[in-house]
Amino acid sequence: MNAGQSGRPDEEPAEGADTRSGEATGRVTADYEPHPRRWKALSVCLTVGFMALLDVSIVNVALPSIEKGLGASESALSWIVSGYALTFGLVLVPAGRLGDAFGRRTAFLVGLVFFTVASAACGLAQGAAWLVIARLSQGMAGGLLNPQISGMIQQLFRGAERGKAFGLLGMTIGVSTAVGPLAGGLLIQAFGADEGWRWVFFVNLPIGAGAFLLALWLVPPACAEKVSEGRTSLDPVGIALLGAGVLAVLLPLVEAQQWKGQGKWLLAAGGVVLLVVFTFWERHYTRKGREPLVDLSLFNRRSYTLGTVLALLYFAGFTTLFFIFTLYLQQGLGYVALQAGLTLTPFALGSALSAGLGGRIVTRVGRPLVAMGLVLVFLGLCGALLTVRWVPEGHVGWVLAAPLLVAGVGSGLVISPNQTLTLHEVPVARGGTAGGMLQTGQRIGSAAGIASVGAVFFAHVAETHDWSGALQAALLTALAFVLGALVVAVADVYTSRRVRS
Structure with missing residues (x-):
């Protein structure tokens, strides 16, 4: 029975599953020799992944500074944020294929250089058009990097170690998205409102340069080889x-x-x-x-199909939280960038605490762990909704800490375990492409969530000028997406039990 059927990756594979080398199930087999530098290589990959994903959210709190420093229009500001996500999502699957076909280490290093140069171009921008073009390039580089990370995890790890590695990757995804507003706020506070936004991008330069040198040393040469023979056409x-x-x-x-x-x-x-x-x-x-380009037989694996749908729905509700809370806190309550970032920090802390744990126990618990995490996220967001509704505005920032912490703990039990379960049965030769498809679903979900939740938020503000009411309406919309993801997880658990019985 496969992981999609049982919800647990440690059970027997389904009839027809590829088990020839243990690649499809991630099990430790006799021909598998763990590389001694695999955990050090993972640390480099996660550092780079953190840097690329941080730039999805860190710019949100810098927009007022960019507007002031460059005189950017509302349309330009929108493209500075959304253009990155757009090009990031566009290249994920082709980038995964490039890594599968020509070596993930090579694609990773090229993407890292591209990302670092694009970050420098962003920080040096002398006008809004320059910054928009640099952000589009930076997004493409981020999209080239990320599938290589999940692909190399598939390649370097097996068994329970793979679950732990994906747990760390999930923690990186959750924390990088959640800590972005705080990091941006600290940089702007340190370097000033006029030029502080430039350091949001310049901070990537020493990280990128150091990570490139470490990757040359620590990422095994085996990751530079193409992972299957005969893949000559792109x-x-x-x-x-x-x-x-x-x-x-x-x-x-x-x-x-x-x-x-x-x-x-x-x-x-x-x-x-x-x-x-x-x-x-x-x-x-x-x-x-x-x-x-995409092996559609991947979607014959229920674990992969359901995991991709669940990720799309969850990211539609999860990513938009930082967008609407940042708007509410800065424009509605008058918080400075640092205060807004600090208010959202409990979510990042909760996610960091639980993601590593989720990665360690997902191989024993399976999909019920994801369902449990979604319940916590749902309860935490309900608590945030009640806080905004009933607590006086002067105390909202402090009281929000508790429900956002609960939601963050739940998020850590969703992202990394779902990634592990979704990619568990994917053969190593398809790891980059499969990871790219999964992340493309996440990017589409993020864009759809921001569009729909943002539309509700802005429509309410325009009609009533009530920022608190707008946030409540937007949170209800985000809760609908989280509830949809929970329905998918519960349906998978229920169906799995029926199949086993």
């Missing part, structure tokens, strides 16, 4: 169809507040059509005996 038609489809779906979502009218959603519908055409093309390409 499926350019598949890349074009997937890229155009994801772009058409994401663009109206990330520009939902700037593009007025309903016509923009026709572009999203066209993107869905392109993605359907992409699936037909991939099947056709496979029947011709070629290596497709």
